[in-house]
Amino acid sequence: xxxxxxxxxxxxxxxxxxxxxxxxxxxxxxxxxxxxxxxxxxxxxxxxxxxxxxxxxxxxxxxxxxxxxxxxxxxxxxxxxxxxxxxxxxxxxxxxxxxxxxxxxxxxxxxxxxxxxxxxxxxxxxxxxxxxxxxxxxxxxxxxxxxxxxxxx
Amino acid sequence: xxxxxxxxxxxxxxxxxxxxxxxxxxxxxxxxxxxxxxxxxxxxxxxxxxxxxxxxxxxxxxxxxxxxxxxxxxxxxxxxxxxxxxxxxxxxxxxxxxxxxxxxxxxxxxxxxxxxxxxxxxxxxxxxxxxxxxxxxxxxxxx
Numbered sequence: 001x002x003x004x005x006x007x008x009x010x011x012x013x014x015x016x017x018x019x020x021x022x023x024x025x026x027x028x029x030x031x032x033x034x035x036x037x038x039x040x041x042x043x044x045x046x047x048x049x050x051x052x053x054x055x056x057x058x059x060x061x062x063x064x065x066x067x068x069x070x071x072x073x074x075x076x077x078x079x080x081x082x083x084x085x086x087x088x089x090x091x092x093x094x095x096x097x098x099x100x101x102x103x104x105x106x107x108x109x110x111x112x113x114x115x116x117x118x119x120x121x122x123x124x125x126x127x128x129x130x131x132x133x134x135x136x137x138x139x140x141x142x143x144x145x146x147x148x149x150x151x152x153x
Numbered sequence: 154x155x156x157x158x159x160x161x162x163x164x165x166x167x168x169x170x171x172x173x174x175x176x177x178x179x180x181x182x183x184x185x186x187x188x189x190x191x192x193x194x195x196x197x198x199x200x201x202x203x204x205x206x207x208x209x210x211x212x213x214x215x216x217x218x219x220x221x222x223x224x225x226x227x228x229x230x231x232x233x234x235x236x237x238x239x240x241x242x243x244x245x246x247x248x249x250x251x252x253x254x255x256x257x258x259x260x261x262x263x264x265x266x267x268x269x270x271x272x273x274x275x276x277x278x279x280x281x282x283x284x285x286x287x288x289x290x291x292x293x294x295x296x
Contacts, residue, residue: 038253038254038257038258041247041250041251041253041254042251042254044247045247045250045251048243048247049247052240052243056236056240056284056288056291057284057287057288060291061287061288061291061292062227062228062233062236062288062291062292063228063291063292065224065227065228066220066221066224066225067213067217067218067220067221070210070213070220071213071217074213087207090203091203091207094196094199094200094203095200097196097197097200098196098197098200101193101196101197121204125204125207125208128207128208128211129207129210129211131214132210132211132213132214135214136213136214137214140213140214140215140216140217141216141217141218142217
């Protein structure tokens with residue numbers, strides 16, 4: 001008799017039943033994580049392809065990117081919302097994916113160390129990125145384009 | 154068992170050799186397995202780029218010149234090729250991610266998962282054919 005059968009009074013469970021410990025827990029975090037990967041994934045397809053289209057494809061692509069380019073984009077609240085969504089959805093999606101790989105391939109203390117580092121890096125970068133997006137100042141350097149000169153004069 | 158059975162004189166003993174490699178299944182060595190492998194590799198690569206990309210973009214809050222200088226390295230030939238690889242990884246991860254969602258939420262997704270893998274590959278090739286020439290011109294064709 002296995003432990004699980006003993007806990008259930010010896011009854012044999014239906015195939016693929018969740019372990020007893022899981023069923024008594026109130027929130028099934030793994031389920032919500034699983035759902036998050038799929039729903040954030042759909043949104044990220046739109047957000048990242050839009051990001052790549054504007055920054056790498058349209059106009060002069062990567063060769064046009066500099067401070068003025070970013071300042072021009074972030075002057076529009078639309079892009080602040082877009083980039084903030086991108087930051088949170090993508091970083092949590094990525095970190096949760098790396099958590100899955102860590103759980104698959106790392107064991108013991110190494111696994112704990114990687115998971116803690118992952119959580120730490122995620123929290124720090126979410127805070128940093130959000131701070132940058134919400135406190136952005138287009139007049140931080142010498143204005144180099146007409147649009148910036150007008151805004152900053 | 155077979156050699157022992159043959160020595161013991163069983164008239165009908167037939168030697169069945171163990172295959173050198175495990176036999177394939179519906180999954181192993183097929184489209185399902187390789188899409189899983191590619192999803193993990195591309196996901197890991199994109200994650201580490203994302204860490205660096207958040208840090209370099211954060212320079213826009215500190216110093217305009219520092220940001221412009223750092224982003225200038227993104228325009229060099231080696232980084233330009235790196236961006237091509239990045240877009241390739243993102244395109245594959247995104248398209249295969251949609252395939253995973255179709256498999257998980259719809260019965261037709263599971264039924265046609267193998268066809269969907271090749272649909273992903275075809276769409277990905279078309280995406281790269283559209284992106285690569287234009288991006289390489291931006292990187293190697295001057296301003």
